[in-house]
Amino acid sequence: MATGRTHRPATRSRGIPEATVARLPLYLRALTALSERSVPTVSSEELAAAAGVNSAKLRKDFSYLGSYGTRGVGYDVEYLVYQISRELGLTQDWPVVIVGIGNLGAALANYGGFASRGFRVAALIDADPAMAGKPVAGIPVQHADELEKIIEDNGVSIGVIATPAGAAQPVCDRLVAAGVTSILNFAPTVLTVPDGVDVRKVDLSIELQILAFHEQRKAGEERAAEGTGPTAATRGKESAKQGPDGDVPAVMPA
Amino acid sequence: MATGRTHRPATRSRGIPEATVARLPLYLRALTALSERSVPTVSSEELAAAAGVNSAKLRKDFSYLGSYGTRGVGYDVEYLVYQISRELGLTQDWPVVIVGIGNLGAALANYGGFASRGFRVAALIDADPAMAGKPVAGIPVQHADELEKIIEDNGVSIGVIATPAGAAQPVCDRLVAAGVTSILNFAPTVLTVPDGVDVRKVDLSIELQILAFHEQRKAGEERAAEGTGPTAATRGKESAKQGPDGDVPAVMPA
DNA sequence: GGATGTGAAATCATTCACAGCC
DNA sequence: GGCTGTGAATGATTTCACATCC
Helix, strand or coil: CCCCCCCCCCCCCCCCCHHHHHHHHHHHHHHHHHHHCCCCEECHHHHHHHHCCCHHHHHHHHHHHCCCEECCCEEEHHHHHHHHHHHHCCCCCEEEEEECCCHHHHHHHHCHHHHHCCEEEEEEEECCHHHCCCEECCEEEEEHHHHHHHHHHHCCCEEEECCCHHHHHHHHHHHHHHCCCEEEECCCCCCCCCCCCEEEECCHHHHHHHHHHHHHHHHHHHHHHCCCCCCCHHHCCCCCCCCCCCCCCCCCCC | CCCCCCCCCCCCCCCCCHHHHHHHHHHHHHHHHHHHCCCCEECHHHHHHHHCCCHHHHHHHHHHHCCCEECCCEEEHHHHHHHHHHHHCCCCCEEEEEECCCHHHHHHHHCHHHHHCCEEEEEEEECCHHHCCCEECCEEEEEHHHHHHHHHHHCCCEEEECCCHHHHHHHHHHHHHHCCCEEEECCCCCCCCCCCCEEEECCHHHHHHHHHHHHHHHHHHHHHHHHCCCCHHHCCCCCCCCCCCCCCCCCCCC
């Protein structure tokens, strides 16, 4: 998704699958924990367990980065930490602005893991003049009028939107116009952006609704097991492995 | 393995793909907005645009739910709202507990869209005795000692974890032991749960790292595009496999 | 012996393209 | 004429299983 650029990769082999990219931060976190405990090497099996994936997937993921392991031994923890950090672009510091300093924006500003690795909160921005100058997480809030100037002065390319839904698209437009090309959106709304700009969204209510779906399915299966099921429970045999994602029918009368 | 017979052509089997489930909340939100504007019907094209997906995907998604549209016309907004709500399990109210009432937990408690549709904050729980009784978002915080009792008394099956990373797994274990079967985890850590329990995670730093990866890639392409000159390819050192040599310093942990 | 790296197979998801109905 | 619903084609991701190397 997003993307649009179908340009051929000039240097070849930089084509890491999106699904793999999304797991690299997980591996990095697990590796960092091992590193802090001075563990020198780790096997794909152990690391996979720590990251919550299976080992075949992890090995395949790493194979896209290169051959960084040693057969019969495993992976060098420090070396892998460096390679993944580099791949993710964390060997440089990314200045980030957070727009919308309400409850959520303030919580994000205070979030420690933020500044710790690769990211730096360059500015907090809010539309409320009453907020201006007030320090949040030790950083004074600036007024939205300054947005463009802040982006340019700090060379910000990543913006976090934590405004109410109604303000998100206008804020997004201004961020993009000022040069931001990656946006993390916490507002419960779909953002429209030009090609070349990446948007990722974090949406509480979507996550809850997905959980509710599965929760309902579980409840339905339970009921069916109790032997009520008049309807379609007929073709429910279908097995299902023990995977965390079960499957199959949940019957619901209308 | 068992079965494997998954290519059932059946017209209405209840096996909705996970990817589709994840988009239903998006459709629902767009439809709710249309409903509030009293729009009676909508085409797949229009709705897809509002939800930020393409229309073929949307139609395919809806086809898993049933044939709820009218050829030549489109979908009845109210009817679809109801069908999707029902499919997601939102025609009932899910009591939810939030554990860990720091900055983030408080922000979540205050999040409006929470209570609005299908979910109800049954309790706020924190381990800090000083928090006990303090109202957050109009709800008094209760002490962690009460956790099991609260879960049981309210029939809570969905829990939200907003504690520091270190507390997340123990809290998770207690929630699960008390009967919670769906967890939304905001703590930056991998949770281990028994089969039958669903976990979804929301992780700021993972999202930022994914953005950084793409951001870095963009910067690289840009450089390559304008730089013209003979860049990296100059060396004979084949690409991919085999990393070190070139530009890889020893190690640089932090 | 032990664990990586990777083709090949299996599974899952998206997109195409058009028949079928209004 | 317009738009849905869906097989078939294509693409992406996961899993298998084993040759390969330390």
